[in-house]
Amino acid sequence: MKRATVFVGMMLVSSILYAEEGEGLRVPMPAKISKAWKSECGSCHMAYPPGLLPGRSWQAIMNGLSNHFGNNASLDKVTEAEIRQFLVYNSADHDVRPLPATAKPTPTPRITETAWFRRAxxxxxxxxxRRQGVGSAANCMACHHAADKGVFAEEDVSIPR
Ligand code: HEC
Ligand code: HEC
Known part of the structure; x- marks a missing residue:
């Protein structure tokens, strides 16, 4: 289990590093953006780019929307299916397998708890x-001002005082 996490983390880091040089560090954004994803998943926090998590993590998040970090973020079936497909097909690993029905419920996965995030x-x-201008590590935009476009380059980082 632990091993798999580390492996996925490494794959993601390599996809980050190979992203367009010169233009700054990028998590590749899909050419076609789902409008439902942008509006529904960007209403409480920024819409996290799908390349930040592996497919199975997105599946787990989409399976647990009725209790999403203490919030009810449930969607109608059609919207849910569209967003799930967008996230999973553009994920860090393109692992499109659904979670097995027998899988035990896991805590909702976080980007901020991945090995690559801790390293970065x-x-x-x-x-x-925890600073007032940040709030939590999940608030990427507080420091990475173009995070919603998948840009995380060093020159685009500024930390609120
Ligand atoms: C009703 C508000 C709300 C909606 C709608 C919502 N979220 Fe969240 N989400 C939260 C809250 C609150 C957190 C926890 C933030 C924190 O810890 O600072 C969170 C955290 C997350 C995280 C983990 C961030 C981390 O810490 O790494 C991911 C990933 C995420 N949401 C994805 C989604 C997706 C995908 C959707 C759309 C299907 C969505 N969210 C819709 C409220 C929402
Ligand atoms: C408190 C400010 C802050 C927040 C919030 C934050 N980061 Fe960062 N992040 C940094 C700093 C500082 C670095 C290191 C800068 C550097 O050397 O590139 C960094 C580095 C990174 C890198 C590596 C960039 C590189 O050049 O190697 C990625 C990717 C990244 N952050 C993604 C995220 C994501 C995704 C979130 C939200 C879930 C987030 N960060 C939240 C400050 C922050």
Whole structure:
């Protein structure tokens, strides 16, 4: 289990590193953006680019929308299916297998708990994530001003004081 997480993390880091140089560090964004994803998944926080998590994590998130970090983020069936497909097909690993029906419910996966996220932020003290202008590590846009476009380059980072 642990191993798989590390492996996915490594795959993601490599896809980040190979992204367009010169234009800054990018998590590739799909050419075709789902409008439902942008509006529904961008209403409480930024719509996290699908390349930030593996397919199985998105599946788990979409399976648990009725209790999404303490919120009810449920959607109608059609919208849910569209968003699920968009996220999973554009995920970090393109793993399109649904979670097996027998799988135990897992805690909702977080981007901020992946191995690559911890590594990329190893020099950011946890107190910085709690600053008033940030709130939590999940608030990517507080520091990465173009995070919603998949841009995480160093020159686009500024940390609120
Ligand atoms: C009703 C508000 C609401 C809606 C709608 C919503 N979310 Fe969230 N989401 C939250 C909250 C609250 C958190 C926890 C944020 C924190 O810890 O600071 C969260 C966290 C997340 C995280 C984890 C961020 C981290 O810490 O790494 C992901 C991924 C996520 N949401 C995806 C989605 C997706 C996909 C959708 C659309 C299907 C969605 N959210 C819709 C409220 C919402
Ligand atoms: C408190 C500010 C802050 C927040 C919030 C934050 N980051 Fe970062 N992030 C940084 C800093 C500082 C770096 C290191 C800068 C550097 O050397 O590139 C970094 C690095 C990264 C990198 C690696 C970039 C590189 O050049 O190697 C990625 C990818 C990244 N962050 C994604 C995210 C995502 C996704 C979120 C939200 C879920 C997030 N970050 C939230 C400050 C933040």
């Amino acid at each position: 932020h190893s020099e950011v003290p946890s107190s910085v994530f």
